[in-house]
Structure formats: structure tokens, C-alpha cells
Amino acid sequence: MLFGPTPLDEARGAILAHTLRLPDRVLKKGTVLDAAAIEALRAARHGEVIAARLESGDVPEDEAADRMANAMLRPLVARSRAATGRVNLLAETHGLLRVDVALIDRVNALDESLTLATLADFSVVQPKDMLATIKVIPFSVPAAPLQVAEAMLRGAPALTLHPFRPLRVGLVSTELPGMKEAIFENGVEATRVRIEALAGTLLPPERSAHETAAVADALTRLRRAGAELLLILGASAVVDRRDVAPAGILRAGGVIEHFGMPVDPGNLLCLGRVGPVPALVLPGCARSPKVNGFDWVLERLLAGVPVTPKSLMRMGVGGLLKEIDTRPLPRGDAPRSAATTAPRRPRRVAALVLAAGRSRRMAPLNKLMVTDRSGQAMVARVVDNALASRARPVLVVTGHERERVEDALAGRPVLMTHAEDYAEGLSSSLKAGIAALPPDVEGVLVMLGDMPLVSPAMLDRIIAGFDPEEGRAIVQPTFRGKQGNPVLWGREFFGEILSISGDVGARHLTGRHAERLHNVEMADDGVLRDFDTVDTLKGL
Known part of the structure; x- marks a missing residue:
């Protein structure tokens, strides 16, 4: 040309x-x-x-695009007419698109005049969605590379569209004593929405105790009801292929093929089968409508694309669906990276600093008023750490020596509330603080006034782990597996906290709501160290 x-x-x-x-x-x-x-x-x-x-041997752009498009046609894949050197390939049904990435790369490497752009492999598409576009860059193409491209595209399918099948899906949802009804209902509804969006049908869910025999019996009943895919949504997250839910698959006569996947969220998915019927133990994030690893597996199964241990292990590239900076170290020390999903509105988490106690074990000293080398009171150090974190607002509960505490915090942008009955114990201070929180707060970090070594970065790691929709409604820091403070509580627990009495906090509620608890491992022991005796104060 x-x-x-x-x-x-x-x-x-x-x-x-x-x-x-x-x-x-x-x-x-x-x-x-x-x-x-x-x-x-x-x-x-x-x-x-x-x-x-044009010269001899040149092929006009529309003719070249037309010939490439014809070579790519496959069942359920349609095309537009050629115009300005472009042809679009379109879906004729709702399904899962498979793309031969290596073949597309080879075609695009033939000649700069020929370009072929597609959706990502394993994209979910609707009828009339564009799957790919062919664009001839100049006004003509040399005949030789065009002929090679045609031969390559005819020889193997660059695009394959797998329609979703109307499978009948069985769901077992297990429960533990004290588990809220809303947790069960939300998990079932999230699963139903996913299945129906992919042309499947959810059979009446089976509800069972979180026990191996009960899970096995429920799976057997679902198979008899005609289930073509079996799902188990456990009240407690599966942590091993020998855990309750996988053991239920084995007891029902099935096998476990693979545990875990390199997709986050979704790591804890377990793949098995009972006879020819695939059986999945779902990760806790499956209760949330947000995209997670379970979605990827479900899409393939309902499209008739085999899911094998090898295919699970190849999901790592692109599998970081959402960066979570609360993962165990050393990843926690790495710089934060942007989420691959759309950013969400930050959750409003308050900090509640309990500063009402009488310091009976350190009498006559008030431990909260003990100063460091710079003359700063311990409670002021704790409050400053809270103010340097993402928590807002910061609310301080006063009681014993109220005026001294308020003077130590003078000039700081904090809210104050007084626990009139602070002498009755920790629960009184806690309830006074919960009752004083603004109505739009979604969670609260309950901080102890004698833990000055909990840094702003630690507080932010705890806050980052808070996501009630994904089952992380209580967030607790740990150091080498030992549970520490402060604990972050979602608003759903405020009512129970307000019913506590005596000289106790809310820690016992974590056992009652274990399925909503998320532990965040810390780099040092600051979350374990409080200073309520003269000896511990010397260590500080």
C-alpha cells in the first residue's frame, strides 16, 4: 500500500x-x-x-476484517457487518466465555495491521454482549499474514461460549447454638441470587446441626431430591479437609478432591463430589453478595466447564479480588495496594476509650494518670493513638477522678461521656459508652485506657478487617495466636453489650458469635500488654 x-x-x-x-x-x-x-x-x-x-496483493480493510470474522465463527457466536475495517463478535446466549489466550496472542503477533481484542477468559456474558472486536489498522492488509490468520482461526476456536444450564442446586446450611436467624437467611438468599443469576434453581435448603452426621444426612436427602450440584454453607468456616463439612461429604459416600484456592476472598473453598455430583464446602465470604472465589467456581460448574484441582490452582493470577491489609504477617508490613474491585464507602468505626476505672490494684495511684518521660498521662497516650487512627469519633468514658482525666485530655477533639455508676464495674463504663455513640456508627473499637502500646497502625489494621457483609463483624487482634485488645464490635452486637452486667466486658460474646469473629495477627505484643499493677508499670 x-x-x-x-x-x-x-x-x-x-x-x-x-x-x-x-x-x-x-x-x-x-x-x-x-x-x-x-x-x-x-x-x-x-x-x-x-x-x-492499494497495490497488488493488498486486501481492503473491510474484506480483511470480514474474512477474519468468518474464520472465528462458532456455535452461539454471531458477528456484525464489516465497516471501517472493524467487525464485532457477539454472544447469542447467556453463558461463560472461554478464550484461547495463546491463540489470540499468536494472531496479534502476525502483523501490526491485524488486531483482535477480546473479553477476559471466563467472562460471564449476556445475549448481544460484545465478545471480541477485529480491527484492521490501515486501509489494507498484505494478503500473506491475512491468510495465515484465517488458517489459525479456523483451525482452533479462539472463542467458545458455554451456555449456563438450568441445574438444580442443593444447599446445606449448618447452625450452631445461639446463631442468629438473620445469618442463616442472608446466606441462603445470597446463594439463591447467585444460582438464579446463572439460570440454576435452588432446591428447598436443608438446615442441619454443624455435625458430620447431620451434614451427611442432609446431602443424601438433597441427592434424592434431584440435586445436580451440592453446596455446604457452614456455621463455622472450614479450616481443614477433615473438618465437619468435608467430613460430611465423605460420610455421604463422597470424596474430597481439593481444599483451598488462590483467590482472595474465597481461600477456604473445598472441592469434592458425591458420586458424579460436585459438592462444595463454601468459604465464609459466600454469605456476602460481593464477588469471591465461589462465584468463579459456580460459574464454571453451571456452564458445564469442569472444575478440577488443577483448574483451581491456576486461578491465582487475577485472584486477588480485594486487597485486605489485615492478613497475617509478613504481608501486613507491605505497602497497601489498591483493590481490584470498585472502592467502597469506608465504614464509620468509632473508638471508645474506657477511662472510668478506679485502679484498685495500683491504689493509691490512678494508673491512667501516670505520666511518661515527656509528662504525658497514660490515658492521653491511648487517646492520641486513637486520634491518629482512622477511627472517628473518639469517645472517652470517664468515672473515677473524672476531672483529672478531662484535664489530661484538654484540647483534644474527643467526645466525653460520664458513667455515673462506674463503681459497679467494667460493664457500666462499656454500656455508658455504647449508649453515647452516634446513630450512624457501624462499629466501635473498645479500647482500654491502660494499653498505650496499641499503635495507630494496629488500630487501622483492625478497622480494615471489619466487614460484616463478609462475616467479619467482630475483629480481634492476636499476637502469636493469643487474643488481645482492642476488639471491634459491629452495631449488630450493641444490644447484647447493653445487657451485660457486673465487672466484665464483652469478651464472652466472641464465643457466642464465633462465626462472625475475625482474628488479625499483629507484629508485636502491644495488643496483649496492659499496665494495671506497679510491677507492670515498671516494665513500661
């Missing part, structure tokens, strides 16, 4: 490279210049134009 300034005497049949506006018409880019067009150009005092002229 010849390209460049072309005298009008040589321009007949040439392809105009750029749009030209003439007094009586517009000649658009791509116009094949005929006698009338050339005469109009002369009248407008143009002596030459920028144009392309």
Missing part, C-alpha cells in the same frame, strides 16, 4: 486518509475518491490529498 500526499491527477480510486470539509460537501476519511470527488477537490483549490493507494 502506498500512503502519503497524492496529486489529484493520480488520486482516482485512492482512499482518503483524513476528512476534508469542502464548500458544498464533506469528504469523510475512508472515502474512495471517484471523478466527482476529485472535481470537487479541484473546485476547492486542492492540488493533492493525503491518501492510500
Whole structure:
């Protein structure tokens, strides 16, 4: 192909490279210049134009795109007509798109004039969705690379569309004593929405105790009801292939094929089968409507694409669906990276600093008023750490020596509330603080006034782990597996906290709601160290 300034005497049949506006018409880019067009150009005092002229062996852009598109056609894949060197390939049904990535790369490497862009492999598509676009960059293509591209695309399917099948899906949802009804209902509804979105049908869910025999019996009943896919949503997250739910699959006569997947969230998915029927133990994040590893597996199964241990292990690239900076170290020390999913509105988490106690084990000293080398009181150090974190607002509960505590915190942007009955114990201070929180707070970090070594970074790691929709409604820091403070509580637990009495906190509620608890491992023991005796204070 010849390209460049072309005298009008040589321009007949040439392809105009750029749009030209003439007094009586517009000649658009791509116009094949005929006698009338050339005469109009002369009248407008143009002596030459920028144009392309085809040579022997050149294939015009629309013909080239048309030929490539025909070579790519497969069942359930349609195409548009060729225009300006482009053809779009379209879906004819709702399904899962498979893309031969290596073949697409080889085609695109043949010649710079030929380009082929597709959706990602394993994309979910609807009828009429664009699957790929072929675009010929210049106005023509050399015949040789085009012929090679056609042969490659005819020889193997670059695109394959797998329609979703109307499978009947059985769900076993296990429960533990004290488990809230809403947790069961939300998990079932999230599962139903996922299945129906992929043309499947959810059979009446089976509800069972979180015990191996009960899970096995429920799976057997679902198989008899015609389930073609079995799902288990455990009241407690599965942590081993020998755990309750996987053991239930084995007891029902099945096998466990693989535990875990390199997709986050979704790591704790367990793949098995009972006879020919696939059986999955779902990760806790499956209770949330947000995309997680279970979605990827469900899409493949309902599209009839085999899911094997090898295919699970190949999901790592792109499997970081959501960066969570509360993962155990050393990843926790790495810089935060942006989430691959759309950013969400930050949750409003308050900090509640309990500073009402009488320091009976350190009498006559008030431990909260003990100063460091700079003269700063311990309670002020704790409050400053809270103010340097993402928690807002910071609310301080006073009681014993109220005026001294308030003086130590003077000038700081904190809210104050007084526990009139602080002498009755820790629960009184805790309830006074919970009752004083603003109504739009979604969670609260309950901080102890004698733990000054809990840094702002630690507080932010705890806050980052808070996500009630994904089952992380209580977040507790740990150091080498030992549970520490402060604990973050979601609003759903405020009512229970307000019912506590005596000289106790809310820690016992974590056992009652174990399925909602998320532990965050810390780099040092600051979350374990409080200072409530003279000896521990010497260590500080």
C-alpha cells in the first residue's frame, strides 16, 4: 500500500486518509475518491490529498476484517457487518466465555495491521454482549499474514461460549447454638441470587446441626431430591479437609478432591463430589453478595466447564479480588495496594476509650494518670493513638477522678461521656459508652485506657478487617495466636453489650458469635500488654 500526499491527477480510486470539509460537501476519511470527488477537490483549490493507494496483493480493510470474522465463527457466536475495517463478535446466549489466550496472542503477533481484542477468559456474558472486536489498522492488509490468520482461526476456536444450564442446586446450611436467624437467611438468599443469576434453581435448603452426621444426612436427602450440584454453607468456616463439612461429604459416600484456592476472598473453598455430583464446602465470604472465589467456581460448574484441582490452582493470577491489609504477617508490613474491585464507602468505626476505672490494684495511684518521660498521662497516650487512627469519633468514658482525666485530655477533639455508676464495674463504663455513640456508627473499637502500646497502625489494621457483609463483624487482634485488645464490635452486637452486667466486658460474646469473629495477627505484643499493677508499670 502506498500512503502519503497524492496529486489529484493520480488520486482516482485512492482512499482518503483524513476528512476534508469542502464548500458544498464533506469528504469523510475512508472515502474512495471517484471523478466527482476529485472535481470537487479541484473546485476547492486542492492540488493533492493525503491518501492510500492499494497495490497488488493488498486486501481492503473491510474484506480483511470480514474474512477474519468468518474464520472465528462458532456455535452461539454471531458477528456484525464489516465497516471501517472493524467487525464485532457477539454472544447469542447467556453463558461463560472461554478464550484461547495463546491463540489470540499468536494472531496479534502476525502483523501490526491485524488486531483482535477480546473479553477476559471466563467472562460471564449476556445475549448481544460484545465478545471480541477485529480491527484492521490501515486501509489494507498484505494478503500473506491475512491468510495465515484465517488458517489459525479456523483451525482452533479462539472463542467458545458455554451456555449456563438450568441445574438444580442443593444447599446445606449448618447452625450452631445461639446463631442468629438473620445469618442463616442472608446466606441462603445470597446463594439463591447467585444460582438464579446463572439460570440454576435452588432446591428447598436443608438446615442441619454443624455435625458430620447431620451434614451427611442432609446431602443424601438433597441427592434424592434431584440435586445436580451440592453446596455446604457452614456455621463455622472450614479450616481443614477433615473438618465437619468435608467430613460430611465423605460420610455421604463422597470424596474430597481439593481444599483451598488462590483467590482472595474465597481461600477456604473445598472441592469434592458425591458420586458424579460436585459438592462444595463454601468459604465464609459466600454469605456476602460481593464477588469471591465461589462465584468463579459456580460459574464454571453451571456452564458445564469442569472444575478440577488443577483448574483451581491456576486461578491465582487475577485472584486477588480485594486487597485486605489485615492478613497475617509478613504481608501486613507491605505497602497497601489498591483493590481490584470498585472502592467502597469506608465504614464509620468509632473508638471508645474506657477511662472510668478506679485502679484498685495500683491504689493509691490512678494508673491512667501516670505520666511518661515527656509528662504525658497514660490515658492521653491511648487517646492520641486513637486520634491518629482512622477511627472517628473518639469517645472517652470517664468515672473515677473524672476531672483529672478531662484535664489530661484538654484540647483534644474527643467526645466525653460520664458513667455515673462506674463503681459497679467494667460493664457500666462499656454500656455508658455504647449508649453515647452516634446513630450512624457501624462499629466501635473498645479500647482500654491502660494499653498505650496499641499503635495507630494496629488500630487501622483492625478497622480494615471489619466487614460484616463478609462475616467479619467482630475483629480481634492476636499476637502469636493469643487474643488481645482492642476488639471491634459491629452495631449488630450493641444490644447484647447493653445487657451485660457486673465487672466484665464483652469478651464472652466472641464465643457466642464465633462465626462472625475475625482474628488479625499483629507484629508485636502491644495488643496483649496492659499496665494495671506497679510491677507492670515498671516494665513500661
